[in-house]
Amino acid sequence: MLRKDHTESHAGPLSDGDSESTDVVIVGYGPVGAMVANLLGQAGIRTIVFERDVKPHSMPRAGATDDEVLRVFQAAGLADQLLPLLDLGQSTQFRSARSVPLVTMRPRGGRNGFPKLAFFYQPDLERVLHEGIARYPHVAVRTGVRVEGLHEDDDGVTVWTRGGAHGRQKATRARYVVACDGGRSTVRNLRCIAFTGSTYAQPWLVVDAKLEAPLTDVTSFQFIGDPDRPAVTLPLPGTHHRWEFMVLPGEDRTEFATLENARRLVSPWVDPDRITILRHIVYTFHARTAARWRSGRVLLAGDAAHLMPPFAGQGLGSGLRDAHNLAWKLAAVVADDADPSLLDSYETERRPHVTRMTWLTRFSGALVQTRHRRVATVRDVMLTKMARLPYFTEGRFKPDLRYSSGAFETSPRRAGAGHAFPQPTVRTPEGRMVPLDDLIGGGWALIGRDLDPQVHLSSESRALWDTLGTPYLSLGRPGRRRARHEAGTIAVEDLDGHALDFFRRHGGDFAIVRPDRIVFAMPDIRELDHAADLYRALIRGKSRRHPLPRSSV
Structure with a gap:
């Protein structure tokens, strides 16, 4: 049963025109709130954004991001607008007190289809997000509006707001509220959610x-x-x-x-x-996290849920990963395609990853912040030795986007579930070379390793995936895509080898990929139909939850 925290505002009686309704209210119009709004708008969800400031923030705050976050912009249909504004392929360097280079890190890999390090000017990034929202008439943005109260009942949340210093109080009715209103979150405080952690001694x-x-x-x-x-x-x-x-x-x-x-x-x-x-x-700088990220129909994202030091450039990136993880789940619940319990998996999945990223930022900060000369000398010697290790210089130490538990198959035999599925460049039957995500779209996808998924699905399972608009792909090596396949299956070649390598490392004949590009399951041929049962259990919540059966092979 959902927890119903009860918060009343000092509100008088409503008159005509004082109330409105929507599916989702987002509080906060920074990058995280704007990304959630873009993704919900893309899903057709009626959304209202409330922002207390009248004008967008004109000063930069964050400045660095990575390939995982660029993939979120791609999912929102905004990568082409953002990429020309980025400084891509840069390096990170540690220097001594005399500014002698000790180690230079040039991240390599690119399994997400983008360079692993990118720098941006935040006002430009926010402008891309704000212009993206203009695509959706069912998404409204209200600036100069502050939230003063919340009240949740069995059917939704009433959000009490006031425009300007002396404006009239207004009630907005929503099924869910997403708080993206920063480290001093009004919504988090209204829900009486503790925000614990440490404040750095060094400003x-x-x-x-x-x-x-x-x-x-x-x-x-x-x-x-x-x-x-x-x-x-x-x-x-x-x-x-x-x-x-x-x-x-x-x-x-x-x-x-x-x-x-x-x-x-x-x-x-x-x-x-x-x-x-x-x-x-x-x-x-702070390293803090909210005691819980879901309180009934209210969810926290970005800095409202967690803060971390800036030394590894992961604060904003973690918030945008929150947006990608949460938006598709919220859209499915609002559309009655998923049970509300699915929203519990948001914190289950995201919190451990945020914890790992916070540790990385604190470690990076510790390297640069020491003021003890002997410690600094030892550090410099250590960094000089690390300069010979590709694990360090290529940035392999950064935790990949993967979840240990949540809304996916957790069988130890299929360790690939919970990982982000790679994005190679693929060649289509027409000879086009496209990023995989552009081909499969923004929903679920069913990808076979040199197999046609439709051939191995029962009619009942196929009906489920068809209802979700799931594309079917058969993925082969360059020059070796399947010549025969069912109508509707797209046979493509993995030109980079990233996806085929993922199959080799994790096993399974198929990868069922969630809208946020996290692998839901990696079944063998005999297990493929059972993945539909798992979907019904974990996403729709309409049958007993159970793992995929062990194959007899």
Whole structure:
């Protein structure tokens, strides 16, 4: 049974025109809220977004992302708009106190179909997301509106809002609410959800600037491991640049954040008279998480659910992964294609991955933040040795997107379930070369390893997948796609080998892929029909949950 936290606002009686209804209310119009709105809009879900600020945030905050997040933009139909605005293929470098390069990391792999590291200017990224929402007339955005209260009952949630300082209070009725309203989340506080964790003792000054031209001697993301004052310097797309400087013990934060001090600190890199400093502000970094990410019909995402330090560039990325995981589940529940219990799997899946990413950011921060000279010397020696290890220099230490439990088959024989299915470039029967996700669309997919899925499905199972609009693919090696297949099956060649390698590593003849590209099951031929039963149990919740049977092979 759903938990019904009860929060009342101080509301008077409603008059005509004071109320409206929708399927989903999103609170917060930052990148995470905007991505959830795009994905729900794509699914045809009526959505209203409430944002307390009148105008979009004009200052950059996040600056780095990865291939997994670019795949989320692809799922939202926005990759083509975003890619020209990115700085792709950059490297990350650790430098000593004397700015001597110790190790350079150039992530390699690209199994998601994009470069593994990308830098962006956040106002540009948000503009892409906001323009994307304009595609959907059933998605409305209300700015200058603050949420003042919530009340949940058996049928939905009433969200009480007020526009402007003296506007009239209004009630919006929704089936679900998604809180994407940041680390100081109003919605999380209204639901009395604890937000626990640690606040870093060392505050940092962040300086964002517009240059006349990119710095020729700073062409990568650089951590400066200077015990006297650790620093970060980061070129962003165009002529934008960011510096970050540790505030040392005993320094006054207010004085340290002055424009004069910001100009002094950046002067070793650039003439401060030849740049425009857009922002200079002291931040204290957090590592916190909400006690629960679902409270009845209210769900938390992004910074409202978790905060992490910025040192590995994973804060915003984790929020956008939340959006991809949650949106398809919420859309299925709203459309009555899934049982509401499916929403419980959102936190079950996402929380452990966020925990792993938080550990990575804290480890990265520990490398750069030490102020003990002996520790820094040992660190520098260690990094110099790590410079010879591809595991480190190619970024293989970053945890892949995979879940250990949730809404997928958890048999130990099929360890590929719960992993993100790779995205190779495939060749179609017409000779086109396309990314796999563009071919299978935004829903479920059934992919055979050199097999036609339709041939091995019973009529009952096929009816289920057909109802979901599931595309059927037969995936073969270059030059060896299937010549014969059922009408409706697309026979393609895996030009990169990523997907076929995934099959070899994890077994199974088929991969059933969820809308968020996570593998739902990897059955053998004899198990394929049972995967439909598993879908009914885990997604629709209409039969006893059970694992796929063990094959006799």
